Amino acid sequence: MWLASKIKQVLMVMKPGVVTLKYPFEPRPAPENFRGAPHWDHTKCIGCAGCAEHCPARTIMVRDLCQEIRVLLYDGSRCTYCGRCAEVCPEKAIVMTPRFEQATDDRNDITENLELFMLTCQRCGRCYDMETTSAIDKLGLTGYRYDSLEARTVIRKATDSFRPKELEATERYERPGKTGD
Amino acid sequence: MLAKIAKKCFPRSLWVYHCNSGACNGCDIEILNILTPYYDVERFGIKLVGSPRHADVMLLSGAVTRPTLPLVKRAFAAMPGPKLVFGIGSCAVGGGCWFDTYNVTGGGATAVPVNYYVPGCPPRPEAIIYGVALALGLVDKKAAPVELKQVEFPIDVYERNKAWEERNVIYEVLNK
């Protein structure tokens, strides 16, 4: 009886045969609405920082360098790929690409650095939570959002409440190389 | 001569030691998943072992919480010779949603030197296999930093030295 059940088991498991996928040598693409790495389309982004407000992992940081330039840094190391930013963006500038092969040996490979030109804001009212205040009103040089890109943390404080020492730490901002094409 | 053979055989037989330092066990299930029939990393010679003494690769999953920080360091120290550390999942790569709460010390890098990061929450088994293949040198890296500018700004705003501030009067107005 014991032997019979064993032989039956062996035959039973042999039926499906070898099912191993030859993955790294044959591609296994993710389904089309897969929530992979988010990508910012800098031509559509209006710099309203709605995504930075709504990211559960607080990996999207916004900093105003001066009256005209707002820098948006997405640090992929803590991103949990929940797709909340893509859902909240009023301009649908963020797309959850089906890219999942993000393995790397240096954490800077999974970051996105966007420089947005804020001078041409026409107060069109499309940006995030327009009814309370517009992004440009908050934008005063002191900047309503001054997250530390170096320490990669969202600080949610305006610049004027910073001590000078903290400001120096953020001086070493290097501009991204290529122009948005 | 033996050392040369051993070095050549090292990537072909990686014994993996799984260290969960505070993960939600989503990544642990994916780590076990790559041993199951559909993905089966044993074809690369990877085996899950129970003791750090026999291990070559430490699979770190989970944001290193305060109590596990010394334990992860000890487990890493207990591993012999040529060893690698893989950080699997957003918690190990950067600390996850709770990277800065009172009981979490941040990602895997705060405890041990991490060689390869596999982001994802949880990363697909294919993504983990891709990370392993990257370490074995079978594939090359696809991730690259993205840096974009909306416009090439005419004046260079970034010359933040004394001269620039005098020239630009708006700073006096605001710095009172």
Next chain:
Amino acid sequence: MDAIARIETGLKGRFGADIKGLSSPSPARLFVDVDRRALRASSKMLIELGGRYMVGIGYDEIARNGTLGLIHTFAFDADHVAVVLRTSAPASDPTFDSITPDIPNAGWSEREYQDLLGMKFTGHPKPKRLILADDWPDGIYPLRKEVPYNLEPPAAEDVAYRLDEAPPGTTIVPVGPFHVSLHEPEHFAVYVDGETIKGCDYRGFMTHRGIEKLCQTQVSYNEVPFVAERICGICGSVHAVCYAQAVETAAGIPISRRAEYIRTIMLEIERLHSHLLWLGIAGHLIGFDTVFMQAWRVREKVMWLAERITGNRKTYGMVVIGGVRRDITPEIRAEIEGLLATLEKEVMVLKNAVIGDSAIHRRTKGVGFLSKEDTIRWSLVGPVARARGLRLDARKDHPYAAYGDMTFDVPVVDSCDVWGTLVVRVLEIFESIAILRQALAGMPADGPILTAIPEALPPLRHAVSMVEAPRGESVHYVITGEENRPERWRVRAPTYPNLQAVPAMLLDNQFADFPIILGQIDPCFSCTDRVAVVDAGTGAKRVLGRAELEGMSRKPEGGGSRS
């Protein structure tokens, strides 16, 4: 209504003066505000009236009225009612008399708020540290409002966790933080005499990540479901649904019938993959790797389906407050039906192979025995309770989402051991398939899947909600707050009560069975991160230092272990 009336008259009769308020916002809920003097007596009475203790919640109201609030929740499963007992104490002297002597399951809640809120419980049998790390300085209570969420205090001097004294004649086997069978950092000091287990002490909390504090200070309402999903990697959407339901009942937001159906479908898909996962892990724990491989091969199709529906294999991200984010389109519906057909055949093959195998009988029958009375006393939930003759299922006792109009039966076995839990879980897979078919058929064809949330949710509303996770009943308690953020959010996972009973199940079993006995409750420590201690009976006092905790890993070069 008669149940609520019966409880009200009972409580008023005994504690007329001390009861400050009775309110019943819905036919299935009763909120009782009682003075802290009568807390223990009223809790004892609720248990005698047939209640089952669920969870305790502590919250900090110092800013508002200078008090620390304490809530105990009880479930009356037969009458489909949940009773919430609320009391508070001035912040100057936050002492309550402990209810653990009558209700052993409350031991953990009270110790948790001793750690996190600084409350004191007189008469608690084991007031040891529970949640915070060993080197967390005393006096700092993280859940208090004035303590920032990202505080990292310097380590107190190397204070080692005092494990219980070992019974005489037993050696300590440290099933250490990184044990192959545990998959999660928990430490069991198992007291072994030869091969039989005499007792066990457990120091957990290595996966405590301060989620509740995070979601009270940093994360807003609609992001909390995405953090809730990552509390546990296997029953993620259970926590998200439970949280969303709690907020919706608290704020009174109605959600569309179609969204409820989609939530039910996602919960059942999660139960399918969770039970198949456990079947594989159980096979792995008794050394039968072929069952592990075959069960997970069958499970893989469910994961691929979930990936196509929701965009991620495990953290579905479907649930937000007010409904669901993605819809079940007709072609996905066809795919689900196709999967259910193949799954039924494959799981039938697995069932015959596993249940018919005498070798598995030998390793699971009579192992990890816990009598029905102990199960009631420890108020265990889920398949562990259903394998011991208790018909407990939140889907039937406290119906939520679309379970009201699903017809399914709850498999109950009374063999009181690991074998019972295995049979119950396999039968539940077939029940889930049946529920999924009914849900797909009964889903309203159209209708919105997400209702807009009003401007701001009304603050200071209390609500408790229960969801049947694959491991048992998961309870969430929410108090709504201002600035678009919950004031207090309490999570109790099913492993929380079950883990307390593990040491009782371990007594007088073989050490080789330790993994499978622990495995039968399908522990999800990241859900629970709680501590259980067994009274290991008599025994000389022997204090063990931190080194014993890391028995697994030692310093090289003559480090030498101290066994």
Next chain:
Amino acid sequence: MSIVAIFVNVLLFLLLAPLFEGVMRRITARVQSRQGPPIVQPYYDLFKLLGKERINSAGNWAFKLAPLAALASILAVVSLVPFGSRVNALGGRVDAITVVYLLTLGGVSVLLGALASRNTFAAIGASREMVTMVMVEPVLAMTLILGAVRTHSLGLGPAVFSTAGAGFSLSTGVMLVAYLLALQAFVAKQPFDIPEAEIEILEGPFIEYSGPDYGMFRIYMMMKQMFYAWLFVAVFIPIGRTGLYPLNILLQLLGTLVVFVVIALVGSTNPRLRIDQAVKIYAVLILIALGAVGLAVAGV
């Protein structure tokens, strides 16, 4: 010529033991419907282990000596054994009892290593290994004694090839059954791989060993497996009796391969037993073996 046979024995066993282990891992993988490692994977594992750093965590001489003693004992057994049914120079001078003694020495050195590493899991592994050795070695000893009784000589050649020498009989049949059932325990594979239970006590006795030490224990385990599988073929199945020495070796290796396939199939379809359940089964095995020897003494 018989001096060369010693080297042939040692070389063949050293080279082919990992190959058979690779075959077994491949079959276990196929039963679990997955592709499984390449056949030469154990070679990679061994060479990698030899290249790793050695952590001497217990620091005493017994801890360092144990792997050497284990490897030495199994190499001694392998060099004595009449492989390819030709008694070599060393084989002539020893008898069956020496082989049993050397095999037990291997088990004892594993115990020595486990207890020297002062680790709680190793201590439990050592106690289980002791129980297995005490209960299972007698069955091996009785197989050889049966051969000696039937061929009236304790010499290694006649004791091992007793069926070929004195023909098949009822006692050999009963002994065949006992040996087959005990094979899984000899080889320490799935239903009986309790001392090295990977799940509960993390590779049991070998938990503290790393790098070359653990490599030596692995090769020791592999060669022990191959020896027991070969012994089954040599004692009970009269193939490899032709005059040609290389042909004998080839036939016996094929027989060993078949035995390995059977071990792998049985191993992958059974959960691990607990030590107390296993002890009950071992007791039954010893009784069957004693019965067989009794029959042999009665001349049946």
